[in-house]
Amino acid sequence: MIPVPLIRTAALTKHYPGVVALDAVDLSVESGIVGLVGPNGAGKSTLIKILLGLLTPTSGAATVLGFDAGRESLRVRELVGYAPEHECLPADLSAVDFVVHMARMSGLPAAVARERGDAALRYVGLAEERYRRMHGYSTGMKQRVKLAQALVHDPKLLLLDEPANGLDPEGREEMLALIERIGHEFGISIVMSSHLLSEIERVCDSLIVIEQGKLVRAGEIADFTGVTHLLVVEVDGAAAPIARRLATVDVKAKAAGRLLEVSVDPAEATLVHDAIVAAVAEEGLPLVRLEQGRHTLADLFSPAEGGAPAA
Amino acid sequence: MTAGPAPRGAIYDLGYEGYDGPRRGRRYAVWSLYVLSLRNAFGLGRGTLPKFLAFGLVIVALIPALIQVIIAALGPEEDFSFVRPHEYYGFIQAIILLFTAALASDLVGNDRRFGTLVLYFSRPIRWADYGAAKLAALATGLLAVTLLPQTVMFLGNWLGAADALEWAGANAVDFAPIVGSGLMISITFAAVGLLTATYAERRAFAIISVLALFLIPFIVVEGITEISDDAKYAAFASPVHVMRSFTLVLFNEVPTIDLPGSVFILAAFAYAAAAAALLLTRLRSSV
Numbered sequence: 001m002i003p004v005p006l007i008r009t010a011a012l013t014k015h016y017p018g019v020v021a022l023d024a025v026d027l028s029v030e031s032g033i034v035g036l037v038g039p040n041g042a043g044k045s046t047l048i049k050i051l052l053g054l055l056t057p058t059s060g061a062a063t064v065l066g067f068d069a070g071r072e073s074l075r076v077r078e079l080v081g082y083a084p085e086h087e088c089l090p091a092d093l094s095a096v097d098f099v100v101h102m103a104r105m106s107g108l109p110a111a112v113a114r115e116r117g118d119a120a121l122r123y124v125g126l127a128e129e130r131y132r133r134m135h136g137y138s139t140g141m142k143q144r145v146k147l148a149q150a151l152v153h154d155p156k157l158l159l160l161d162e163p164a165n166g167l168d169p170e171g172r173e174e175m176l177a178l179i180e181r182i183g184h185e186f187g188i189s190i191v192m193s194s195h196l197l198s199e200i201e202r203v204c205d206s207l208i209v210i211e212q213g214k215l216v217r218a219g220e221i222a223d224f225t226g227v228t229h230l231l232v233v234e235v236d237g238a239a240a241p242i243a244r245r246l247a248t249v250d251v252k253a254k255a256a257g258r259l260l261e262v263s264v265d266p267a268e269a270t271l272v273h274d275a276i277v278a279a280v281a282e283e284g285l286p287l288v289r290l291e292q293g294r295h296t297l298a299d300l301f302s303p304a305e306g307g308a309p310a311a
Numbered sequence: 312m313t314a315g316p317a318p319r320g321a322i323y324d325l326g327y328e329g330y331d332g333p334r335r336g337r338r339y340a341v342w343s344l345y346v347l348s349l350r351n352a353f354g355l356g357r358g359t360l361p362k363f364l365a366f367g368l369v370i371v372a373l374i375p376a377l378i379q380v381i382i383a384a385l386g387p388e389e390d391f392s393f394v395r396p397h398e399y400y401g402f403i404q405a406i407i408l409l410f411t412a413a414l415a416s417d418l419v420g421n422d423r424r425f426g427t428l429v430l431y432f433s434r435p436i437r438w439a440d441y442g443a444a445k446l447a448a449l450a451t452g453l454l455a456v457t458l459l460p461q462t463v464m465f466l467g468n469w470l471g472a473a474d475a476l477e478w479a480g481a482n483a484v485d486f487a488p489i490v491g492s493g494l495m496i497s498i499t500f501a502a503v504g505l506l507t508a509t510y511a512e513r514r515a516f517a518i519i520s521v522l523a524l525f526l527i528p529f530i531v532v533e534g535i536t537e538i539s540d541d542a543k544y545a546a547f548a549s550p551v552h553v554m555r556s557f558t559l560v561l562f563n564e565v566p567t568i569d570l571p572g573s574v575f576i577l578a579a580f581a582y583a584a585a586a587a588a589l590l591l592t593r594l595r596s597s598v
Contacts, residue, residue, distance in 0.1 A: 054432055105436065185327065
């Protein structure tokens with residue numbers, strides 16, 4: 001594989017009157033699924049809009065797929081698909097008409113646009129309802145159409161702004177599975193923003209953290225999660241005896257009621273899993289769930305971890 | 312973390328196909344936007360109501376032409392005119408205004424209301440391209456209530472004339488002014504209407520704003536030019552007056568406002584150009 005730098009920024013800065021939205025951000029993003037994390041107002045959407053050439057940076061430069069985001073924005077936009085965070089679908093058109101139209105806006109000939117529009121909606125899981133006008137669509141269906149219109153022209157890179165926002169847990173899980181499939185099976189690189197680290201952790205290969213317009217950290221997901229890999233175990237009964245059993249095999253666990261938090265070194269994940277299952281079985285308690293702990297931004301920036309500066 | 316998830320059910324179980332074929336670029340994209348906007352303006356691909364509204368107004372705009380054609384065909388021997396070309400827009404002024412207001416609010420209002428603008432500008436087009444496509448779409452749509460009835464009337468009168476050759480000789484001179492005034496009114500009303508519609512968030516407000524922008528100056532100018540002849544320059548504040556005088560000048564008639572004809576030709580072009588330029592600037596600041 002040729003390592004194509006998807007995105008490169010140099011001292012990228014964007015000022016609004018009274019606000020610094022981006023402050024000298026230096027980034028280099030390689031292919032894969034990249035998470036862009038930060039609290040609301042951190043500068044995620046500003047960064048995405050500069051990459052699309054929708055906003056002009058105050059200073060600094062950005063290139064996308066080797067093209068200058070400002071001067072060559074039309075070349076960039078041919079190769080990039082974008083799904084914004086907010087509502088953006090015309091309620092009085094059908095999904096298929098709209099997505100086909102967007103394909104033509106990206107320069108696809110009419111017949112190809114129709115074919116790919118239909119296919120894109122099938123990829124995202126919209127069946128017969130794609131012929132209906134969109135005003136009756138659920139949030140989940142709208143998010144899928146947004147994804148389909150971003151995908152329809154076969155982009156090399158997808159920029160997804162909060163793609164799972166507003167979805168119920170099941171819808172969120174399906175959306176994340178879809179994104180993972182697009183990134184890892186279809187081979188289209190993705191930059192997705194989220195204010196939830198759990199989403200990023202679930203699908204992304206690498207991560208960019210920005211806060212108040214500044215790049216806080218950037219790197220592989222493993223670099224972030226390796227430090228505080230937590231497993232959450234829930235049993236139908238008191239968890240304390242299990243914690244004591246685990247302590248005897250050198251697994252650190254913290255019990256709280258029916259819950260157990262276990263720190264896991266990724267290198268020993270399998271061993272720890274086995275130890276937990278064994279301990280639960282020995283206690284004779286039904287195991288309700290065993291899952292990866294949900295990290296949030298709060299965890300990431302907790303004092304214990306410190307905010308290590310970006311590379 | 313490299314293995315993909317197992318396919319989840321049949322609906323996802325489709326291989327992805329890339330696309331290496333041609334990408335037609337910006338002009339094709341703008342053309343596509345123009346065609347879709349024009350179709351949507353007439354309600355095609357949308358609900359029944361927009362269709363009913365647009366086609367209904369076109370039919371109403373045709374009524375004076377049809378009456379005139381019937382009179383020309385069946386009427387008395389002498390050249391009786393129910394409506395003459397330079398008076399036509401005055402007959403259907405309300406229809407042209409309603410058509411402009413309703414379609415302008417749809418054409419730019421919907422994309423703003425639904426937040427779709429940002430999707431257009433993430434495609435390979437420039438700011439001005441979007442405005443130009445919308446302007447062209449509305450202007451083309453407006454031709455259906457300006458140039459179309461005039462052309463129907465012209466051809467109907469011709470066919471109904473006792474001596475077609477003689478009629479053509481006497482009236483051919485009207486054809487260029489018909490086309491010229493139809494185009495100018497369509498372009499100017501489209502630009503002024505779209506510009507106004509971008510300022511109103513809700514559809515009803517957009518329609519009312521567009522109507523108000525045409526009607527209030529019209530009524531004011533009508534009123535003050537009645538009172539004082541010195542107020543004639545106020546006519547330039549009223550797009551309807553400028554277009555009316557422009558039309559009269561084209562048809563070689565005397566404008567109702569006492570100023571040289573060339574002034575209205577210039578004013579009409581200035582109106583169209585200024586409204587179009589403001590529209591494009593306005594759209595640029597909206598994403």
